[in-house]
Amino acid sequence: MKILVCISNVPDTTTKITFSDNDTQFNQNGVQFILNPYDEIALARAIELTDNGAGTVTVIHVGDASAEPTIRKALAIGAHDAVRVNAVPTDAFFVATQIAAYAKDQNFDLILAGRESIDYNGAKVPAMLAEILDIPSVSIIKKLNIEGNMGVVEREIEGGKEVLAIPFPFVAGTAEGVAEWKIPNMRGIMSARTKPLQVLEPIEVQTSSKIVKFETPAPRGQVTLIDAAEPQKLVDLLHAEAKVI
Amino acid sequence: MSVLVYVENAEGKFKKSIFEAVSYAKAIADQLNTSLTAVSIGNVAQDELQKLGNYGAAKILNVNQDALKSFINQAYASVIAEAAEKIAASVVVLSNSFSGKGLAPRIAVKLNAGLVDGAISLPELNDGKFIVKKTAFSNKAFAYVELHADKKVISLTPNSYKIVEAGGQAAIEDFAATVKPTDLTALIKDIVRATDKVSLPDAELVVSAGRGLKGPENWGMVEELANLLGAATACSKPVSDADWRPHSEHVGQTGIAISPNLYIAIGISGAIQHLAGVSSSKVIVVINKDPEAPFFKVADYGIVGDAFEIVPKLIEELKSFKANN
Ligand SMILES: Cc1cc2nc3c(=O)[nH]c(=O)nc-3n(C[C@H](O)[C@H](O)[C@H](O)COP(=O)(O)OP(=O)(O)OC[C@H]3O[C@@H](n4cnc5c(N)ncnc54)[C@H](O)[C@@H]3O)c2cc1C
Ligand SMILES: Nc1ncnc2c1ncn2[C@@H]1O[C@H](COP(=O)(O)O)[C@@H](O)[C@H]1O
Numbered sequence: 386m387k388i389l390v391c392i393s394n395v396p397d398t399t400t401k402i403t404f405s406d407n408d409t410q411f412n413q414n415g416v417q418f419i420l421n422p423y424d425e426i427a428l429a430r431a432i433e434l435t436d437n438g439a440g441t442v443t444v445i446h447v448g449d450a451s452a453e454p455t456i457r458k459a460l461a462i463g464a465h466d467a468v469r470v471n472a473v474p475t476d477a478f479f480v481a482t483q484i485a486a487y488a489k490d491q492n493f494d495l496i497l498a499g500r501e502s503i504d505y506n507g508a509k510v511p512a513m514l515a516e517i518l519d520i521p522s523v524s525i526i527k528k529l530n531i532e533g534n535m536g537v538v539e540r541e542i543e544g545g546k547e548v549l550a551i552p553f554p555f556v557a558g559t560a561e562g563v564a565e566w567k568i569p570n571m572r573g574i575m576s577a578r579t580k581p582l583q584v585l586e587p588i589e590v591q592t593s594s595k596i597v598k599f600e601t602p603a604p605r606g607q608v609t610l611i612d613a614a615e616p617q618k619l620v621d622l623l624h625a626e627a628k629v630i
Numbered sequence: 631m632s633v634l635v636y637v638e639n640a641e642g643k644f645k646k647s648i649f650e651a652v653s654y655a656k657a658i659a660d661q662l663n664t665s666l667t668a669v670s671i672g673n674v675a676q677d678e679l680q681k682l683g684n685y686g687a688a689k690i691l692n693v694n695q696d697a698l699k700s701f702i703n704q705a706y707a708s709v710i711a712e713a714a715e716k717i718a719a720s721v722v723v724l725s726n727s728f729s730g731k732g733l734a735p736r737i738a739v740k741l742n743a744g745l746v747d748g749a750i751s752l753p754e755l756n757d758g759k760f761i762v763k764k765t766a767f768s769n770k771a772f773a774y775v776e777l778h779a780d781k782k783v784i785s786l787t788p789n790s791y792k793i794v795e796a797g798g799q800a801a802i803e804d805f806a807a808t809v810k811p812t813d814l815t816a817l818i819k820d821i822v823r824a825t826d827k828v829s830l831p832d833a834e835l836v837v838s839a840g841r842g843l844k845g846p847e848n849w850g851m852v853e854e855l856a857n858l859l860g861a862a863t864a865c866s867k868p869v870s871d872a873d874w875r876p877h878s879e880h881v882g883q884t885g886i887a888i889s890p891n892l893y894i895a896i897g898i899s900g901a902i903q904h905l906a907g908v909s910s911s912k913v914i915v916v917i918n919k920d921p922e923a924p925f926f927k928v929a930d931y932g933i934v935g936d937a938f939e940i941v942p943k944l945i946e947e948l949k950s951f952k953a954n955n
Binding site (some may be wrong): 503514 | 640682704705707731732736738739740741742744748749765767768772774775777779801817818819822823824828829831835859877879880884886887890903906907913914926929930931932933934935943944950
């Protein structure tokens with residue numbers, strides 16, 4: 386089993402988000418970047434599925450050299466090798482095209498990604514990648530197992546779940562539940578330094594979208610506190626003032 | 631030039647989020663001085679389809695083929711792209727539901743279109759530009775995305791655009807789509823859906839509880855409050871991790887993101903990862919015994935006190951409110 390895991394490098398969850406250049410750029414100053422948490426569980430599941438020599442796991446990232454600590458972390462967690470496409474992504478289509486260009490003749494059985502990246506929350510790259518490669522895609526995967534030449538996945542749907550069997554190769558976007566996060570051990574960290582990291586130059590892509598401005602939400606007003614002895618007041622306010630009930 | 635909206639059905643019925651998508655698509659069609667066509671896939675009765683006319687669909691392409699009975703995103707994306715080409719759509723609108731998230735990127739690639747996922751308001755059209763607002767950084771910011779391809783695909787966040795009843799009639803037309811066997815290799819083995827409950831991503835009202843509730847045996851009052859309000863139930867991550875509640879109820883950074891009109895948080899501290907999934911709720915009520923709980927900082931209404939005393943009282947008050955209204 387040959388698995389490719391797509392990894393993105395995102396601001397840590399607790400980051401205070403600010404913008405520069407007249408609110409047109411995300412201000413990266415002092416921001417701690419991490420491996421996208423969903424990609425981390427995709428990677429953990431890929432490693433479980435290829436345990437004990439049952440296969441290999443390659444990670445791919447589209448981004449500049451500043452993401453190398455994140456790529457090394459993926460290697461420390463247990464990926465066998467890594468690929469970085471050396472370009473600052475312009476949009477999801479750009480990323481998907483670069484990954485497709487690399488993956489198309491590598492015969493991966495399975496391509497895993499996170500359900501979404503926690504920066505732009507697009508949930509776009511995996512399905513775009515699958516479309517470019519003309520293979521199935523499935524997302525918000527909470528379980529993933531191999532049965533013969535099929536992957537059996539559990540997908541989240543509104544108010545429930547759906548179980549699908551999909552022939553390899555396909556792309557899956559993973560969510561919580563698919564595996565436990567793996568903390569790299571000392572051996573992993575040491576060996577990550579010497580594992581292969583291939584840097585590729587991007588292919589040319591016509592992009593179709595661009596973020597032109599950012600805005601931070603208006604702060605909520607001061608909280609209205611209601612005495613615990615008078616929940617009636619809450620009901621009144623929700624009805625008469627907030628008009629939600 | 632025209633606008634196409636994909637109308638997803640749930641067992642033959644359209645949900646509110648679909649009427650929102652149709653209303654939204656109709657407004658875009660008006661902006662562009664063109665008409666709106668809807669495409670429906672699956673077995674939907676004529677009177678249900680006809681409802682779409684009321685929200686502004688002038689024409690409905692009705693795809694009801696055996697091969698397309700169940701949702702396979704690869705095949706559905708092909709059908710929607712084919713419909714878009716048939717009517718020369720310049721804009722395709724979908725609801726950003728779980729299925730919509732799997733479809734929109736595929737359709738955008740097929741049509742060579744620019745994509746905005748999870749739009750929250752109408753496009754701004756100035757000097758030939760087409761700019762759409764969406765949330766970013768897990769609800770901590772908004773991004774304005776300019777689409778510069780000729781064709782655009784937009785998925786609309788549920789509960790972010792108000793339904794508009796236009797009062798029109800739609801012409802329903804059968805559409806025989808091309809089905810490629812290579813699009814249908816995935817097999818659905820099982821679907822489990824709790825049909826008696828309000829589904830969380832679509833819910834207008836949500837009652838949510840956290841570790842402050844101590845154990846699963848205490849969720850009776852949460853369910854009762856939710857039932858009284860016609861609300862969906864949700865929970866914090868540690869609660870679903872401990873199997874007190876199903877994972878499908880977990881909201882936040884690693885769970886689902888929701889934007890209901892009302893979010894009631896009971897015994898939840900308001901950690902940043904939790905807020906990531908709920909802070910775009912229109913009204914937030916927090917019930918927590920700790921006055922320093924961070925959740926109060928982003929709440930509209932708060933009650934400081936013990937949930938085990940407050941929630942039962944609130945239930946009684948709501949019962950009498952319901953009786954009088
Ligand atoms: C990478 C990552 C991702 C995460 N993703 C998510 C996510 O998606 N969603 C999420 O929810 N969390 C997430 N978390 C966890 C998050 O950081 C918090 O730990 C979690 O939200 C806390 O849950 P809680 O508020 O239910 O519990 P606690 O933090 O334990 O808070 C319980 C609250 O209940 C109150 N309380 C106790 N007893 C009572 C009572 N009798 N009456 C009233 N109030 C009472 C307490 O004052 C306290 O504020 C994530 C964490 C990480 C590191
Ligand atoms: N720059 C990138 N390089 C590699 N993979 C990426 C990149 N951006 C996104 N991905 C993958 O696509 C998933 C969804 O990302 P997004 O479409 O940005 O929400 C992520 O969880 C990653 O697995």
